[in-house]
Amino acid sequence: MTTSTMLVPGPVIDETARLVREQYVFPEIAEQVAGLLRQRLAEGAYDIDSAEELAHLVTADLQSVNGDRHLRLKHHADPVSPQQGAATLAAMRRDFDASLGGAPLVQLLDGGIAVVELAPMLFPLEWAAEPLAAALTLASRAEALIVDLRANRGGDPDTVAFVCSHLLDQRTHLNTMHWRSGERIEQSWSQPHVPGARFGGSKPLYVLSSASSFSAAEELAYNLQQLGRAVVVGERTRGGAHPCKGWTVHPHLEVTVPMGRAVNPVSGTNWEGIGVQPDIPCAAADALDQAHALALAQLAD
Secondary structure, three states: OOOOOOOOHHHHHHHHHHHHHHHHOHHHHHHHHHHHHHHHHHOOOOOOOHHHHHHHHHHHHEEEEEHHHOOEEEEEEOOOOOOOHHHHHHHHHHHHHOOOOOOEEEEEOOOOOOEEOOOOOOOOHHHHHHHHHHHHHHOOOOEEEEEEEOOOOOOOOHHHHHOOOOOOOOOOOEEEEEEEEHOOEEEEOOOOOOOOOOOOOOOOEEEEEOOOOHHHHHHHHHHHHHHHOEEEEEEEOOOOOOOEEEEEEEOOOEEEEEOOOEEEOOOOOOOOOOOOOOOOOOOOOHHHHHHHHHHHHHHHH
């Protein structure tokens, strides 16, 4: 661990390689990636004094073996805590406070169709349950619902299950996480009861996606699509299905390492590397108008 803001690449790379080797979900890939980092360090590829530039170079190398977009070295402009996960949590808290708790827009469109935007993240459930329940309860009386995930870059799988619970009628198996640590398997289910009113599982539901939608946002879209509950409208998403944790390896650098993989109970696979394929492909900018028109037509039937 580097203890000052001066950048010495060697210790950063050594610690990053160690964390990848010990934590990454696929052990064989982990060995390849760690070996590549050490090779690149020996070649002098990281002989630079800019933490931001090092983050770009190392992230490109981390993702070069299997394209895992959760595997990265993130640069933070402000110094971050050395405590595990603290850098990500502090950044999330700022976004949470600035986005009405992750539900910045609830709107009623013509025809009794509601829009709930969930952005920029699906925040930890202990923070987000109250604002999300309020937004979803407000929209629960609508004739149809559009959930806008176009600007959502991920978040907490428990929050995904919480949102799904408002959009289904009964307890439903949503996803299974396979963790490297202890070869542990953990199922995710919707909840039998929700705070506030439930939109439920029978009224028309559309989910908007973009090429920026990532991680937990993709899980939300994928879960509802695979269950036949929602029509996904917009662009193919970024393709990140491996939940990760972050470790500070320098006061301005945090390595995030995926530790598990998702397996959907319907498809038997996930969206890693390929993204969620929309049912109605269109430009993200046009997705809301498209979904509104589809909802109006469905209600007219």
